[in-house]
Every structure is written in C-alpha cells, then in structure tokens.
Amino acid sequence: MKRRAGGTALTIIAWALGIMFVFPVFWMVLTSFKQEADAYTDTPTFVFKPTLDQYKLVFDGGLGPYLANSLIATVVSCLLVVALAVPAAYALSIRPVKGTKDALFFFISTKMLPVVAAIVPIFVAAQQINLLDNVWALVLLYTGMNLPIAVWMMRSFFQEVPAEVLEAAKIDGAGLRTELTKVLLPMVAPGIAATALICAIFAWNEFFFAVNLTAINGPTVPVFLVGFITSEGLYWARLSAAATLAVLPVVIVGWIAQRQLVRGLSMGALK
Amino acid sequence: MTTAEMTAAKGATLSRKEKWSRRGPLLPALIFTIIITQAPFLATIFYSLHSWNLLNPGSWGFTGLSNYVDVFTDSEFYTAALNTVIVTVGCVLVALVFGLGLALLLDRPFFGRGVVRTMLITPFLIMPVASALLWKTSMLDPTYGLVDAVLGPIGLGGIDWVGEYPMASVLAALVWRWTPFMMLIILAGLQSQPRDILEAARMDGASNWQTFRFMTLPFLRRYIQLAGLLGSIYVVNTFDEIFMMTQGGPGIATTNLPFYLYQRVFQGFDVGQAAALGVVVVILTIIVATFALRAIFTAISGKEVSE
Numbered sequence: 287m288k289r290r291a292g293g294t295a296l297t298i299i300a301w302a303l304g305i306m307f308v309f310p311v312f313w314m315v316l317t318s319f320k321q322e323a324d325a326y327t328d329t330p331t332f333v334f335k336p337t338l339d340q341y342k343l344v345f346d347g348g349l350g351p352y353l354a355n356s357l358i359a360t361v362v363s364c365l366l367v368v369a370l371a372v373p374a375a376y377a378l379s380i381r382p383v384k385g386t387k388d389a390l391f392f393f394i395s396t397k398m399l400p401v402v403a404a405i406v407p408i409f410v411a412a413q414q415i416n417l418l419d420n421v422w423a424l425v426l427l428y429t430g431m432n433l434p435i436a437v438w439m440m441r442s443f444f445q446e447v448p449a450e451v452l453e454a455a456k457i458d459g460a461g462l463r464t465e466l467t468k469v470l471l472p473m474v475a476p477g478i479a480a481t482a483l484i485c486a487i488f489a490w491n492e493f494f495f496a497v498n499l500t501a502i503n504g505p506t507v508p509v510f511l512v513g514f515i516t517s518e519g520l521y522w523a524r525l526s527a528a529a530t531l532a533v534l535p536v537v538i539v540g541w542i543a544q545r546q547l548v549r550g551l552s553m554g555a556l557k
Numbered sequence: 558m559t560t561a562e563m564t565a566a567k568g569a570t571l572s573r574k575e576k577w578s579r580r581g582p583l584l585p586a587l588i589f590t591i592i593i594t595q596a597p598f599l600a601t602i603f604y605s606l607h608s609w610n611l612l613n614p615g616s617w618g619f620t621g622l623s624n625y626v627d628v629f630t631d632s633e634f635y636t637a638a639l640n641t642v643i644v645t646v647g648c649v650l651v652a653l654v655f656g657l658g659l660a661l662l663l664d665r666p667f668f669g670r671g672v673v674r675t676m677l678i679t680p681f682l683i684m685p686v687a688s689a690l691l692w693k694t695s696m697l698d699p700t701y702g703l704v705d706a707v708l709g710p711i712g713l714g715g716i717d718w719v720g721e722y723p724m725a726s727v728l729a730a731l732v733w734r735w736t737p738f739m740m741l742i743i744l745a746g747l748q749s750q751p752r753d754i755l756e757a758a759r760m761d762g763a764s765n766w767q768t769f770r771f772m773t774l775p776f777l778r779r780y781i782q783l784a785g786l787l788g789s790i791y792v793v794n795t796f797d798e799i800f801m802m803t804q805g806g807p808g809i810a811t812t813n814l815p816f817y818l819y820q821r822v823f824q825g826f827d828v829g830q831a832a833a834l835g836v837v838v839v840i841l842t843i844i845v846a847t848f849a850l851r852a853i854f855t856a857i858s859g860k861e862v863s864e
Contacts, residue, residue: 297667303659304673307733311679313703314691330706370589373582381579389583396594397790400842402815403835406828407600430593437586491684493797494815498823508686512801515690522694522701529687540682541675551738552745552780 311533318527325522340527347524349531352510355421359496359506360489363428364482367436370429372471372478375440380452380470390441393434401431405498412499421504427495432485439484439550443477444470480550483543490536507532598839604832611826624833634834636809637817638841643724644813645793648731649785655732656739656784657777661769663740664747674744681737689801692730693719723803723811730798735791739784746780747773793842814838 316332317325318341324334378386408427409418417423447470455469471478493508500509514528540547605624610616628634663674680688696703697718705714719726750773758768796815799805805812805820812820818838822831 293665293667296662296665297669300659300662300667300673301669303662304676307737308676308679310688310691310696310703310733311683313695314687317695326701328700330701330703370586374586377579377581377583383576383579385580386583389587392587393590396590398843399594399598400794400815400835400838402794402796402818403601403839404594404597405818406604406822406832406835407597409822410604410828411597411600426593430590433586433590433593487682491686493684493686493800494794494819497800498819508684508797511684511686511690520694525690525694529684529690533683533687536684537679537682540678544675544678547678548741548745552742552783 311537314526315530317523318530320523320526322521322523325526340524341531343524344528344531347514347528349507349510349528352505352507353531355424355500355504356490356506358421359424359428359492360486362425363432363489364486366425366429367432367485368478368482370433371436371440371481374437375444376466376470378437378441379444380447390438393437396434401494405494408495409499418499419501419503421500421506423499424492424495424504424506427499428485428489428492431492431495432488436481436485439481440474440477443474443481446477447473476546477549479543480546483539483546484550487536487540601832601835601839604828605836607829609828611828620829624829625837627830628834628837633809633812633817634837637812637814640724640809640811641793641813641815641841644727644731644795644811645789647728648735648792648795649788651728651732652735652739652788653781653785655736657743657781659736659740660743660747663744677740678737680733681735681741683734685734685797686801688734689730689798692726692733692798693802697726697729719802720807723807727798727802727811730802731792731795734798735788738788742784742787743777743780746777750776814841 313330319336319338320334321337321339324331378390412418412420412423417426451469451473452465455465460469491508492506496506496509497512500506505513511525511528511532514525606619606621608616608618608620608624659677663670663677683691694702697705699705699715699717699720702718704718705716708714708716716722755768755772758772763771794815795813796819799811799813799816800819803811805816809817814834815838818831818834821827821834825831
C-alpha cells in the first residue's frame with residue numbers, strides 16, 4: 287500500500303516537472319495567437335480572443351526566403367553528411383585496418399575545437415571565393431560541423447551488425463555491392479536516420495555561422511528572428527509567432543522520432 | 558566472433574592494395590573534415606602572427622607574438638575566460654543533476670510516461686535563439702514575465718532578472734535547454750541496465766537507496782561521463798544565449814570567450830588580434846576539457862571509485 291502511494295506521488299512529480307519544462311514553449315505558442323495588447327497584460331492571461339494576425343504579419347515580414355535558406359542548409363548538409371559518413375563508418379567498423387582507430391579519434395577531437403576560433407579565416411576565405419552571404423557556405427560548414435559526430439554515431443550502429451550475417455551473405459556469393467545495398471544498409475537504416483535527425487537539429491538551429499557569414503542573400507531562420515527584434519522593436523505576440531514557426535519543424539520531427547533521437551544520442555561513444 | 562575480431566584476424570595477411578581499398582571509403586570524410594576544420598585553424602595560427610586590420614588594407618605585416626601580448630594584457634580577456642568556466646561548469650553540473658533526477662523518474666512505468674518524456678525533451682529541440690528570446694521576454698521580463706507573475710505574490714515581483722542577475726538568467730536558459738540532453742543519455746543508460754541483477758539485489762534485502770547507490774550509479778557512470786563530455790563541448794561554445802539575452806553585459810558581466818572573440822572580429826575587424834585570441838581560446842578549451850571535466854567526474858563518481 288505504502289509503495290503504491292509513493293508511486294502515485296512520483297507520477298505526479300514527473301507530470302509536474304514535465305509540464306514545467308514544456309510550459310515556456312506552450313506559453314510562446316499561446317502568445318503567438320494573441321493581439322499585442324493581450325500579450326502585454328500585467329498579469330499574464332490565458333483568456334483572450336485567438337487571432338492569426340501575427341502569423342500573417344510574420345509572413346508579410348518576409349519569412350519565406352529565410353525558411354528556404356534554412357531548408358537548403360539543413361537538407362543538403364544532411365545529405366552530404368550521410369553520403370560521406372556512411373562509407374567512412376563502413377570502413378571504420380566492418381573492415382577496419384591499422385590507423386582507423388586514429389581516424390576515429392581524429393574525428394571526435396575536431397569537435398573540441400571551438401568554432402569561434404575558426405571564424406576569422408572562414409570569414410576571409412568565404413569573402414575571397416565569393417561565398418560570403420551565400421547559403422552554400424553554410425551548407426559546407428554545417429557538413430563539416432556535423433560530420434565528425436555522424437561518423438562516430440554511424441560507426442556504432444554498423445558495429446551492431448553481427449559478423450555472421452555478412453559472412454553468410456558472402457558465402458551465398460554476394461559481391462561488395464550486394465552486400466552493401468541488400469544486407470548492410472537495410473540493417474543500419476534506423477541508425478542512419480537517427481544520425482541524420484541529430485545533424486538536422488543542429489543545422490536548423492545553428493546561429494553563429496549564419497549571423498556572421500550571411501546578411502541579405504543567404505540568411506537562415508535564426509537570423510530572421512534577430513533582425514525582427516532590432517529592426518522593429520519588441521512586439522511580443524509577433525515575435526512569438528515568428529519563433530513558433532522557427533522551432534516548429536524541428537520540434538515536430540523530434541517528437542515523432544524521439545526513439546531514434548535517444549538511440550542516436552546514447553549510442554555514439556558507448557560501443 | 559565479432560566483426561572487429563574477424564577482420565583483425567584477417568588484417569595480418571592483407572596486401573597493401575587491399576588495405577588501401579579498405580581505407581578508401583574513409584578518405585572522402587577524412588579529407589573533408591581536415592579541410593573544413595584543420596585548415597581554418599592553421600590559418601588562424603598564421604594570422605595570429607601578423608597584423609591585419611580589415612578596415613586598413615595596408616596594415617598587413619609580420620608581428621611575431623605581439624598579438625598574443627595584447628590578448629594577455631587585456632583584462633577583459635580574463636573576465637571572459639572566467640565567465641566561460643562559470644557558464645560551462647555551472648550549466649553542465651546543474652543539468653547533469655536535473656537530468657539524472659528526471660531520468661530516474663522516467664525509468665519506471667507510469668500513466669502518461671511517453672507524454673511526459675515528450676514534454677521533457679522539447680527544450681532540447683527548440684532553436685537556441687528562440688529559446689533565448691523566450692527567456693528574456695516571456696519568462697524574465699520584470700513586468701510582463703511569467704516568473705514575475707509567479708514570484709510577485711511572494712514579494713519577489715518587479716525584479717529585472719536579466720539586468721540584475723544576468724549570469725543566473727543566462728544559466729537558467731542554458732540549463733533548461735541542456736537538461737533534456739543529459740536526461741536522454743542517462744535514461745538510455747538506465748534502460749540498458751540488466752533488470753535481473755537489480756531484482757537479485759532486492760531479494761538479498763538491499764534498500765532502494767542501496768541498489769541505486771552501489772549498483773545503478775556505478776553502472777551509469779559511463780553514461781554520465783558521456784553526457785557531461787558532449788554537453789561541455791557544446792556549452793563551452795555558447796554564443797546564442799549571450800548574444801540574444803545580454804549582449805555580454807551589463808558591462809562584461811556575461812561576456813564569455815566566444816562572445817568576446819565575436820566582438821573582437823566584428824567590431825574591431827582586427828584579424829590578427831582576433832586570430833591570436835582564437836588560438837588562446839582553443840588551448841584554454843582543451844585545458845578545460847581535460848582538467849575541469851576530470852574534476853567534475855571525480856565529484857560525481859569519485860566515491861565509488863575509491864571503494
């Protein structure tokens with residue numbers, strides 16, 4: 287009996303903490319449906335007449351191109367990461383030779399390098415090859431930013447494939463190509479998805495490179511949020527609508543794929 | 558036999574050509590990573606030994622270590638370094654403790670566990686720029702903020718949190734964002750813990766606290782270390798929250814090294830000085846990553862190491 291009461295208490299605590307953690311986000315979404323006057327009440331209010339005006343204002347404010355840039359930077363860099371990381375993870379896990387451990391360590395060590403320390407030459411280089419204020423510079427940088435983590439994670443997923451399965455395929459006369467496409471890739475597909483998801487979250491949310499290397503032609507959604515404040519003063523409801531639109535894609539994808547997210551995050555260095 | 562053992566056994570007899578065909582698939586990723594991450598850093602070292610101001614085309618010239626002297630004679634640099642340590646250690650420690658607590662709560666089945674987990678991971682998915690805005694305006698505003706609405710009735714109303722307690726405000730936003738990350742990793746560890754051993758311990762009369770203290774916590778150590786390490790790598794680079802919430806201020810109260818460096822580059826346009834600062838930041842980061850982290854791990858898990 288005592289145990290059950292304790293269990294109920296823990297359940298209530300868990301729910302309370304869950305609600306506390308998500309509440310700021312809930313509040314942001316709620317505010318985005320308010321008129322500015324309702325957003326600025328001295329006692330925060332739950333009762334108001336919902337409106338889509340703020341969302342309309344955000345799109346009129348030109349969110350579209352920023353969304354497009356974010357989409358390009360995220361999707362293309364993720365595709366590049368997968369294209370580069372899958373062969374690398376394959377080489378590191380299924381058929382490793384001497385030196386591959388060093389390569390693995392090298393990849394993760396690059397994450398120790400603070401990005402700010404590289405901003406000067408990256409800025410200069412981008413300027414010289416005409417990639418300053420260009421979304422494709424972000425594509426390259428996001429690929430470089432996520433590739434080490436991706437190689438690291440994917441390798442651990444590849445290592446879960448039992449050697450017997452690959453041997454059996456070989457005995458059945460499968461060449462490297464068949465082995466890869468018919469046996470290996472289907473087995474590690476969930477792992478590739480998990481890795482790509484984490485890379486996408488980091489790319490979509492990245493701000494430092496975006497704000498420093500792009501201005502007019504290549505800026506992404508986070509830069510839009512910043513410009514929004516500085517140019518028009520602080521309109522809370524409108525800002526909330528913009529922020530809601532900015533976080534929505536990643537939050538929805540993350541909610542749907544949370545099992546993959548957990549796997550991807552936890553497997554990385556533990557295999 | 559695992560894949561690795563199998564290939565290791567074969568490795569001894571591989572021809573040179575075969576070895577390269579095995580390394581081959583690794584090369585594109587390796588070369589790309591070297592170009593994107595190492596080349597800029599080498600260039601940073603090169604620039605750091607020169608004077609070069611972007612606003613003054615004629616300023617290029619070799620200056621030796623004078624840029625480094627400038628870095629170390631600037632008192633703001635020391636404040637920024639200290640702030641970086643406070644932000645990183647503070648955020649990672651608190652987020653780890655919260656993350657561990659939440660992971661333990663979520664480890665047992667209860668009504669709506671999936672929903673609660675979904676709510677808890679949300680801050681990690683939120684764009685940091687949006688999260689910083691959210692905290693600065695909706696949460697911490699002295700008049701209209703939610704924190705004011707909650708704390709007002711108990712006599713703590715009207716406090717300009719970001720202005721008066723800037724570091725605590727930044728830390729609150731950071732802990733909110735990183736706690737779910739810690740929780741996810743530790744939860745994955747908890748759920749991979751073999752249940753039968755815990756059951757056996759309970760049969761032998763171990764209390765909940767004893768099983769947690771002597772079995773679960775040691776088992777989780779690797780996961781806690783991983784969470785702390787990955788978290789630190791990202792938190793030490795914190796820029797978004799500082800930029801959006803305080804602009805490093807008031808004064809330089811919340812200026813950490815990334816933000817300080819940003820100011821040097823994009824307000825001073827002195828490439829040489831900024832580059833020297835960048836090199837110093839890298840070296841400091843490596844020191845923090847090795848020493849401070851080790852201290853954190855000993856604090857968390859030192860006791861069961863000594864037993």
